[in-house]
């Protein structure tokens with residue numbers, strides 16, 4: 001069991017962040033009720049450990065043809081707050097295509113759909129906590145949060161980790177995107193160093209010659225509480 | 234840069250699930266049926282409805298549930314206890330499951346039968362944790378988590394039976410009010 005600390009000040013977005021407009025009517029206004037440590041270390045659900053197929057980790061191989069766009073490798077290590085690898089945990093991703101369009105009925109951005117790209121993948125971490133996907137670089141896309149609002153290019157990630165409290169849904173961004181400063185979703189995280197943790201790093205070692213650029217995205221999940229907390233009760 | 238070793242010990246920030254998560258669920262199986270023919274325990278339907286601060290239903294939530302089995306045990310091979318569904322145009326989703334047993338912690342503390350809920354939505358930068366308890370359960374009064382909740386808010390955690398008691402399986406409904414008067418209790422784990 002790792003000792004899970006309270007969130008570092010500024011390292012997580014607040015519940016209420018009205019610059020993100022759909023937050024205004026959805027964020028709870030009352031404080032959360034803190035659950036004592038000995039009730040929060042419930043092991044995470046074991047779900048989704050179905051066999052992972054080649055198409056699950058390579059989003060460019062889910063159709064007959066190759067999707068349009070810049071092929072990339074996205075890989076990293078999942079660890080807990082003590083730096084220990086989180087092994088055999090489900091990692092799920094979803095994203096828009098290279099033109100900035102999701103394969104979703106409610107996405108009305110006038111950019112083309114790609115018949116060779118669905119935009120979802122999943123894998124489980126290995127014995128060192130590592131995961132790896134092959135995909136195409138998603139495009140930026142507009143949204144209606146404020147005039148001329150655009151989301152920086154991103155890949156959505158979902159992870160379970162070891163306990164109920166380690167559940168994480170987040171977004172991975174790409175280095176040096178000029179849209180960062182204008183994006184209320186990224187800017188909702190108060191600490192600039194914490195925002196940097198969502199920006200992948202170009203990685204020449206992950207880059208495959210004459211084939212695909214590599215981006216590294218390491219993830220830290222909240223750990224379980226330690227037994228010393230239980231001894232106090 | 235992805236940061237120094239010291240940085241890596243701080244949890245990665247959460248971001249919203251956004252409006253398009255069905256791209257993901259579509260491929261990876263939403264899961265609304267938790268109980269198979271072999272599962273022991275009282276069958277029930279659990280309907281979750283989500284309402285925003287304006288009183289409007291929320292049609293683009295992702296609801297995950299996680300519960301113990303009939304004996305109050307989590308994560309047994311015979312019953313994973315995990316489900317996830319998107320809410321529909323009516324702001325609702327419905328799970329086919331069983332009534333969980335009371336859960337006994339290692340220290341011997343008994344929690345009333347409950348379902349853990351993890352709620353994700355466009356507009357929420359972090360997911361929300363809440364619980365569903367069942368009405369008229371003899372363990373409710375002694376539940377250590379309900380004991381943390383102010384008396385005038387406890388009802389926000391307790392499901393209501395729907396329809397006639399005689400119908401099988403019974404349906405229980407839990408309305409989650411994200412904000413405003415009668416706001417649901419959410420937990421910090």
Ligand SMILES: [Fe+2]
Pocket residue numbers: 096151154156251253
């Ligand atoms: Fe997105």
